[in-house]
Amino acid sequence: MHEEQEYTDFADHAKYEEYGEYGEYGEYGEYGEYGDEPPRRSIARRVALVAVGGVFAALVGVGGYGAYNLTSAVSGGSSGDGGGDKAAAATQSPQQPPDAAQAEAVAKDFLAAWGRGDFTVAAGLTDRPEAARMALSAFHDGVPAKSLALTGTGPASSGTPSEPAVGFKVRAEFDGATEAWEYDSVLGVMRAADGRTLVRWAPSVVHPKLGAGKTIAVRPLPNPVSKPTDRKGRPLDSFPSLRSVLPQIAPPDGATVVTGQAVVLSGGGAQDPEQLFVLTPPSAPQVKLTLDADLQQVAEEAVKQQSAGGKPASLVAVQPSTGQILAMAYAPQGGFNRAVGGGQPPGSTMKVITSAALLEAGVGPGTVVPCKETTHSPRTWHNDEPGDFPAYTLTDDFTHSCNTGFIDKGLEKLQPGTLATVAREQFGLGLQWRIGIPSRDATIPVPGNKDEAAAEFIGQGQIQVNSLLMASVAATVQSGTFRQPVLREDVKRVTAPGKLPTDVARDLRSMMAETAAQGTARAPMSGLSGQIGAKTGTVEAGSGQATNSWFIAYRNDLAVAAEVEGGGHGNSAAGVAAAQVLKAGGKG
Structure with a gap:
């Protein structure tokens, strides 16, 4: 049996009498307990x-x-x-x-x-x-x-x-x-x-x-954070080095971000409000990054191994044919992203750019450039390898990383500021890149005297770069063309004012190949096939401190730069990390 009863508001005294349960005025007399007027x-x-x-x-x-x-x-x-x-x-x-x-x-x-x-x-x-x-x-x-x-x-x-x-x-x-x-x-x-x-x-x-001190209300949900994927649509949020990177990825221009709403229980000492029911879920446009999840995993592990003991380190891998950043890792993880935001001298990896400047100035790969045990600018400079090698050519100096040969020939052939010009016009350093997240540009100041110039020729002094920038240098040599590295394809890239001359690119590839096969990079590059080339860098960090390790290299269509602060010689910590990534991803 159904019993149905219908209620409407009582607009006036007559309707209250008609519909009320208690007769003319209800239970409370003329106007009930509500005062002078019937309840509304x-x-x-x-x-x-x-x-x-x-x-x-x-x-x-x-x-x-x-x-x-x-x-x-x-x-x-x-x-x-x-x-x-x-x-x-x-x-x-x-x-x-x-x-x-x-x-x-x-x-x-x-x-x-x-x-x-x-x-x-x-x-x-x-x-x-x-x-x-x-x-x-x-x-x-x-x-x-x-x-x-x-x-x-x-x-x-x-x-x-x-x-x-x-x-x-x-x-x-x-x-x-x-x-x-x-x-x-x-x-x-x-x-x-x-x-x-x-x-x-x-x-x-x-x-x-619901309990004492708690509230239930509809509230807007936090603005959704885009969860970018790798180039194949795979998630990236499990990688420690990317946890601080992914929230920096902005939605594409013109994309709509939807802020959701939910019924939320809050208060009562709880740290985070509890969602009881989502009315409208938040949504953010998805962005595919250029990263490769497989290579990122290798890079994370390589950096983790070489940073053991608390040594800061970073590594970046770039595809020379496209400029796409395929991997980016750094330590300590979760903190400052030194891979793209750091700034430090690159040591002898800078000799790639110094060699490009000398080659353009008329010095050939076979030109004799003696490697003296010491030289002066008037500051005294020496090499890691003791002894005088008067018959060394430019290629020999590059292969064995002879400081004195580069300093002497640089002071002889290059004008102040030439290094910065070549770096900018042919390698794209100093052009304020926009890669998709904040990054630091290169600093290569014009030297004020010969001592400062000598330091810059071998990657010391006031030069400031990072793994991203030096990976791009290796990529530019491999392909012969500067392509600004990017983390997402929809950003606007810069182009270099000039172009690396074809013969200079060819000679640099030959010198880097010799270094990988017979020179200071031989140990970490051993066993790698295909088109390979490398350059080591060892940076003096001060009296009594371990040197910083730098290494740049390429294998086919993959270029890598790595640095380990306090890691020693370039062919040790940084070289081992870079070679791990090249082995995994540079098969062609």
């Missing part, structure tokens, strides 16, 4: 109550944003006289617990009043009217549901003989949400001292997780 509900609502086999429901429309704070509502209030017409009529001995029918009846009336937005009436059916009214009002204001359905589900197992419990289901629908928010809750029923049957008020009636 602030928002017109409509509710249908259906009872079928003890299960009942209330469905109304509610809406509007408002204050989201339930704190005072769920923690305040005090026991009161309660209310409710039917509950007042059903008085019995205070010692007699409510029976199932009475519990269901008061629950039905409570849910109906709550559902139609009459929080005063609903609260009057509880043992703590003010606390209940505030909590129900705050829930209504904080959770802007398009419709709210409250459906009784019958006796709940949490009840006791003295205080039975009634279960009910909440279903809230929201504009723009693809699904409704549904959850189950329970209300307890008690016998008041005056014999009335009342709902035992608790914050958990509104939601099982």
Whole structure:
């Protein structure tokens, strides 16, 4: 048997008389307990109550944003006289617990009043009217549901003989949400001292997780962070070196970022708000980076091994034919990205650019450039390899990394500032690259005297570069063309003002190949096939300190630069790390 009752707001005294349950003016006399005027509900609502086999429901429309704070509502209030017409009529001995029918009846009336937005009436059916009214009002204001359905589900197992419990289901629908928010809750029923049957008020009636000091409200979710993938669409967020990089990736120009909304439970000492229901999920456009997840894994491991003991290190791998950055790793991980943001002297890896300048100045690979044990600028300079080698050519000096030969020939052939010009116009250093994340440009100052010039010829002094920049130098030699490295293809690249002359590129490749086969890079490059070339670098770090290790190389269409602070000679720490990556990814 169905029993349906329909409620509308009472616009005037006549309608109240017509529809009221208690006759002309209701239970409270001429105007009831409300004062001089008949009660008016602030928002017109409509509710249908259906009872079928003890299960009942209330469905109304509610809406509007408002204050989201339930704190005072769920923690305040005090026991009161309660209310409710039917509950007042059903008085019995205070010692007699409510029976199932009475519990269901008061629950039905409570849910109906709550559902139609009459929080005063609903609260009057509880043992703590003010606390209940505030909590129900705050829930209504904080959770802007398009419709709210409250459906009784019958006796709940949490009840006791003295205080039975009634279960009910909440279903809230929201504009723009693809699904409704549904959850189950329970209300307890008690016998008041005056014999009335009342709902035992608790914050958990509104939601099982709501407690003192907590709030439930719809709030915007944090702005979504794009989770870029590698070039093949594979995730990258598991790589330690990329954890601080990925959040720096901005969405493509013109892309839309959607900020989501969720029903959130917060407060009560919890560190992070708990999402109870997501109305609209956030979304951010996905970006494919140029990185290769397989090569990134190798680079991470190589840097980890060589940085053992706390030595800072970095490595960058670049594809010469495209300029795409394929791997980027650094240590300590999670901190400053020295791979693209660092700045330090590159040691003898700078001799690639010095050689390019000398070759353009008329010095050939076979030109005799004696390697003296010491030379002066007037500062005294020496080599790692002791002895005088007067018959060494430019190639020999490059292969064996002879400092004195490069200093003498550089001071003889090159004007102040030539090194910076060649680096800029042919290798693209000093052009303010935009790779997709912040990065540091090269610093190659014009020397103020011969000592400063001598230091720059061998990669010491005031020169500041990083692994990204030097990987690009190796890539430019391999391909013969500067292609600005990028982490994403949609960034605007810079182009070098000039071009590396074809014969200079050819001679540099020959010299780097000889260094990999017979020179200082022989050990780490051993066993690598294909088109290979390399240059070592060892940077003096100060009296009593271990030297810094640098290594740049290429194998077919893969160029790598690595540096390890305090790593010793270039062919040791940095060379080993670079060779690991070349072995894994430079097979052609």
